Amino acid sequence: MIDNAELDMARNYALYTHRNIFLTGKAGTGKTTFLKRLQAESRRRMIVVAPTGVAAINAGGVTIHSFFQLAPGLFLPGKMVAGRDPKSRFSFSRHKQNILRSLSLLVIDEISMVRADLLDAIDDVLRRYQDRSKPFGGVQLLLIGDLQQLAPVATESEWSLLREFYTTPYFFSSLALQQTDFVYIELQHIYRQQDTTFVNLLNNVRDGHVSAATLQALNARYLPAFNPPDGEEWITLTTHNQQAARINAARMSQLPTREFTFEAHIKGDFPESSYPTDPSLKLKVGAQVMFCKNDPSSAKAFYNGRIGRIADIHDGTVTVVCRRTSSAGESGQEQKDYDRIDVKALEWTNTRYTTDAATGTISEEQIGSFTQIPLRTAWAITIHKSQGLTFDHAIINAGQAFSHGQVYVALSRCRTLDGLVLATPITQGIITTDPDVVHFNAVANEHTPTAETFIKDRRSFIEDILCDIFDFRNISMRLRYFERLATEHLSAYFPSFVRMTAATATQTDSSLLAVGVKFQQQIHQLMPLADTFGSNELLRERVRKGMNYYATTTANILGEFFNVDLPEIDNARTREMIASEYQILKASYDEKMEIFVNSLNDFSLEAYWNAKAKTAMTDEQKPQRKARASRKAESKERQPKKTNVRKATIDYETIHNPTLYKALLTWRQQTARERKLPVSYIMPINTVIGITNLMPRTTDELLSVPGIGKKTLQDYGADLLELVASNAFR
Numbered sequence: 001m002i003d004n005a006e007l008d009m010a011r012n013y014a015l016y017t018h019r020n021i022f023l024t025g026k027a028g029t030g031k032t033t034f035l036k037r038l039q040a041e042s043r044r045r046m047i048v049v050a051p052t053g054v055a056a057i058n059a060g061g062v063t064i065h066s067f068f069q070l071a072p073g074l075f076l077p078g079k080m081v082a083g084r085d086p087k088s089r090f091s092f093s094r095h096k097q098n099i100l101r102s103l104s105l106l107v108i109d110e111i112s113m114v115r116a117d118l119l120d121a122i123d124d125v126l127r128r129y130q131d132r133s134k135p136f137g138g139v140q141l142l143l144i145g146d147l148q149q150l151a152p153v154a155t156e157s158e159w160s161l162l163r164e165f166y167t168t169p170y171f172f173s174s175l176a177l178q179q180t181d182f183v184y185i186e187l188q189h190i191y192r193q194q195d196t197t198f199v200n201l202l203n204n205v206r207d208g209h210v211s212a213a214t215l216q217a218l219n220a221r222y223l224p225a226f227n228p229p230d231g232e233e234w235i236t237l238t239t240h241n242q243q244a245a246r247i248n249a250a251r252m253s254q255l256p257t258r259e260f261t262f263e264a265h266i267k268g269d270f271p272e273s274s275y276p277t278d279p280s281l282k283l284k285v286g287a288q289v290m291f292c293k294n295d296p297s298s299a300k301a302f303y304n305g306r307i308g309r310i311a312d313i314h315d316g317t318v319t320v321v322c323r324r325t326s327s328a329g330e331s332g333q334e335q336k337d338y339d340r341i342d343v344k345a346l347e348w349t350n351t352r353y354t355t356d357a358a359t360g361t362i363s364e365e366q367i368g369s370f371t372q373i374p375l376r377t378a379w380a381i382t383i384h385k386s387q388g389l390t391f392d393h394a395i396i397n398a399g400q401a402f403s404h405g406q407v408y409v410a411l412s413r414c415r416t417l418d419g420l421v422l423a424t425p426i427t428q429g430i431i432t433t434d435p436d437v438v439h440f441n442a443v444a445n446e447h448t449p450t451a452e453t454f455i456k457d458r459r460s461f462i463e464d465i466l467c468d469i470f471d472f473r474n475i476s477m478r479l480r481y482f483e484r485l486a487t488e489h490l491s492a493y494f495p496s497f498v499r500m501t502a503a504t505a506t507q508t509d510s511s512l513l514a515v516g517v518k519f520q521q522q523i524h525q526l527m528p529l530a531d532t533f534g535s536n537e538l539l540r541e542r543v544r545k546g547m548n549y550y551a552t553t554t555a556n557i558l559g560e561f562f563n564v565d566l567p568e569i570d571n572a573r574t575r576e577m578i579a580s581e582y583q584i585l586k587a588s589y590d591e592k593m594e595i596f597v598n599s600l601n602d603f604s605l606e607a608y609w610n611a612k613a614k615t616a617m618t619d620e621q622k623p624q625r626k627a628r629a630s631r632k633a634e635s636k637e638r639q640p641k642k643t644n645v646r647k648a649t650i651d652y653e654t655i656h657n658p659t660l661y662k663a664l665l666t667w668r669q670q671t672a673r674e675r676k677l678p679v680s681y682i683m684p685i686n687t688v689i690g691i692t693n694l695m696p697r698t699t700d701e702l703l704s705v706p707g708i709g710k711k712t713l714q715d716y717g718a719d720l721l722e723l724v725a726s727n728a729f730r
Contacts, residue, residue: 025187043609075117100129111145115152123176184444208433236380247380268368290378399424551596570680
């Protein structure tokens with residue numbers, strides 16, 4: 001149950017508007033809990049991403065780079081996307097493309113760590129698969145994070161290039177985001193820390209208002225000779241990697257148990273700077289460790305950032321015991337248990353993308369791998385790696401803090417002041433605030449929504465959805481493009497299919513697109529008559545009539561088109577191009593029909609989201625076409641054999657014997673499988689049509705079919721004549 005006004009407003013804006021949202025708040029104000037509730041409640045097509053593996057796991061999502069397939073690097077607007085030419089194709093699977101095309105709400109957690117250019121790279125990808133004219137393709141953003149925590153990383157060399165396009169490295173300097181009007185919601189109530197004294201100390205550090213009293217209270221926890229008690233898991237948070245490494249090495253040397261060394265197996269091109277853990281990993285029973293990879297198995301027993309202690313090492317397997325903490329019950333007491341996890345070596349790969357010149361397709365090429373036990377010692381980690389984590393006991397070594405937010409992040413990882421120990425004292429000089437952040441928060445605070453603005457935004461949201469339902473511009477555009485493809489590639493052998501496509505496009509424009517434009521005008525006129533759609537009886541009645549008209553008309557026009565099978569196409573690149581556009585069109589048609597049919601009695605947001613989810617899921621469950629074993633062989637059209645037999649003239653206008661045509665296609669596929677050859681190498685499609693329409697009964701008649709030579713006659717003549725005889729005008 002959402003129990004405060006800010007969380008309630010955030011929920012309403014995420015569920016019932018299309019405004020972009022920046023949800024912020026101090027550490028422990030329930031941002032992650034809110035997100036998990038939203039994931040369970042929302043019926044919208046939603047994806048959750050985060051800048052780091054730990055943050056992604058905590059948010060129940062994936063990393064930004066993984067989901068959007070962005071290689072590490074800079075995004076310089078108009079020049080390259082994370083090292084890629086922006087005009088190049090992405091090798092997204094059909095499943096991923098479906099997600100991108102149907103995505104409605106994109107959640108980015110820990111947004112403070114996301115650089116402006118990375119947000120613009122996301123914009124670039126989303127525009128490719130949704131509305132190119134709108135920022136982020138028209139997808140709504142829910143940005144969650146605290147700008148007073150860790151800032152995005154930009155080296156001097158990177159910033160020297162980025163400053164040409166951005167005023168700051170922060171996400172709010174994104175060129176695409178600046179084109180949107182987002183709302184600002186700040187959560188106030190703190191749940192993580194219940195001690196009001198500790199909460200006030202954290203607030204003072206966060207805001208940079210550090211008095212002598214604040215420093216005195218914090219430094220009361222400065223215990224330089226502190227030695228963690230046995231049985232308690234204490235972790236040290238440091239500002240630099242070298243500090244963490246020294247602490248880990250010292251603690252490891254103190255363990256009396258036998259040391260085991262695990263050597264990484266490195267193949268091909270895998271740069272040392274990308275090693276996920278030590279190539280020569282030294283571990284002992286009793287060592288405190290952190291996982292550095294997500295569990296690839298269905299068990300999902302561990303994730304990048306999970307901490308535990310080694311209980312056993314045997315035969316290349318490391319057994320790690322991790323504390324499992326469930327959420328607090330009504331008593332407020334957390335129930336703790338332990339997981340015992342057996343860990344073996346796992347593989348990381350270094351991949352590059354290559355383009356097949358013959359087919360134009362992009363494929364992944366693995367150029368290197370790194371195989372190692374997915375652990376690193378973790379008595380100490382950097383503050384940067386700790387963002388998003390919560391600890392019962394932590395030793396803070398922030399004396400060399402070098403960026404704003406580091407001290408606040410380190411301190412706020414702890415649940416209680418008693419669970420916090422300072423290894424170095426906190427001084428005024430290491431607690432800093434960024435003036436760019438202070439200025440942005442001041443300006444953004446003016447965009448805090450009210451109950452009145454929510455009513456307006458909700459009404460606009462419903463209006464946009466209704467107009468989108470009756471908008472056939474995308475289908476019309478796609479259908480006209482499909483018509484051009486068909487005209488260019490299929491006119492020679494399938495002219496009737498090309499004419500049918502053109503007729504369908506014309507009918508779509510006149511009976512769906514043009515009528516839809518007028519209907520949208522009526523929606524705009526009727527929408528302001530009431531605050532909610534449910535109370536607007538006149539609009540509800542018009543929408544019901546519109547749903548009935550479009551359910552019938554769309555099925556009559558486009559349903560007939562999709563009832564006709566695609567022609568058999570031999571050329572791999574042409575086949576892939578035609579089939580891809582056809583699937584996009586079919587998915588758009590299926591979604592429209594599902595919405596119309598489910599809204600015949602009355603429109604509701606729940607029915608709308610259910611329809612969109614159902615059609616997306618149905619399309620994702622379809623089996624994908626597997627790549628051919630020999631693309632080069634398939635890309636070559638088989639040339640007709642030289643022969644003295646005069647070739648007959650073929651009527652490609654119509655398939656005269658559909659039964660024989662299907663039988664020949666089946667035979668061609670079976671023969672190709674048996675001989676492990678592409679189907680076009682067995683027999684080109686124009687030859688299949690020639691046999692179908694000429695119906696040769698003798699070897700001489702068979703030789704008169706274009707594409708049939710002596711070698712084909714020798715290999716397949718008897719089979720072909722038998723097929724003709726057994727399927728003659730059935």
